[in-house]
Amino acid sequence: MKQVQLSNGEYLYATNDSRYMFSGRLIELSGTEFTDLTEEKMRLDRVETLHNIDLSKSITFQASGEEKYEVFVFTDVSCGYCKNFHTHIGEIVQEGITVHYLAFPRAGVASPVGELMGRVWCSEDQQAALTEVKAQNSLSQTPVPCKAPVSEQYALAQKLGVRGTPAIFDEDGNSLGGYLTTEQLVTALNR
Incomplete structure (x- = not known):
């Protein structure tokens, strides 16, 4: 075979x-x-792909204190579950989990949401911009000139088989699923 x-x-x-x-x-x-065996091969492929991500192009919320885990979250700023996940970001980082957000506009890169995500990634304070857009569906910051990595991250998500958001992966290439509460995320990472 x-x-x-x-x-x-x-x-x-x-x-x-x-x-x-x-x-x-x-x-x-x-x-x-x-x-x-299929999942194991896909997990190994994901490990390699995730470890080669240029983290300077992600929007990272660093763990408070000692970092216990890192997760990669493909997000869409118009996704209700993504917004709900982000409301827990303070608790998540307090648990020692670093979150690297990557762009995956479900309607495509050239969609209004894709364009908004580009402006978020080109904001001077990306964390504040992402938080604001997820809370209010609008951005008050004026983006700085940059080449937003939205299309690059969208293609990466497709390569990883992402079909919906949020899509959460751990640093070992395991797909943890979609929306998780802080407690569920900690449980999934402790397995």
Whole structure:
């Protein structure tokens, strides 16, 4: 069997003669245990991708005190669940979790939301701009000239298979899912 990776990060499987192809999960059974080999391969791919992100292009909320964990959150400023997640950012950083926000405007880079996210990423105080836009749906800061990384981060999200927001990943490449409360995030990271 061959494993074929698609541009969106998903995998297909084909017989060695390429006559038959199927999609889905490749599961290894061993006694009463099973291992999802597809998820493990995707996790390893995500680790490499996440570790190569230029964090200077993310909007980072640094852990207070000792950093215990880092998470990468693909966000959309018009997403209700993203807004709700961000209302917990103070609690999250108090738990020792650094949050790196990355742009994923669900309607696309050229959409009004994509353009607004570009202005957020080009704001002098990005943290304040992101917080303001998520709370009020408007931005009072005048952006400074810059090349916003929105299209680059959008493409990265597609490569990682992101389909909705928020999409939360830990530094080991595990997909933690979508919206999580602070308590749920801590529990997911402690597994």
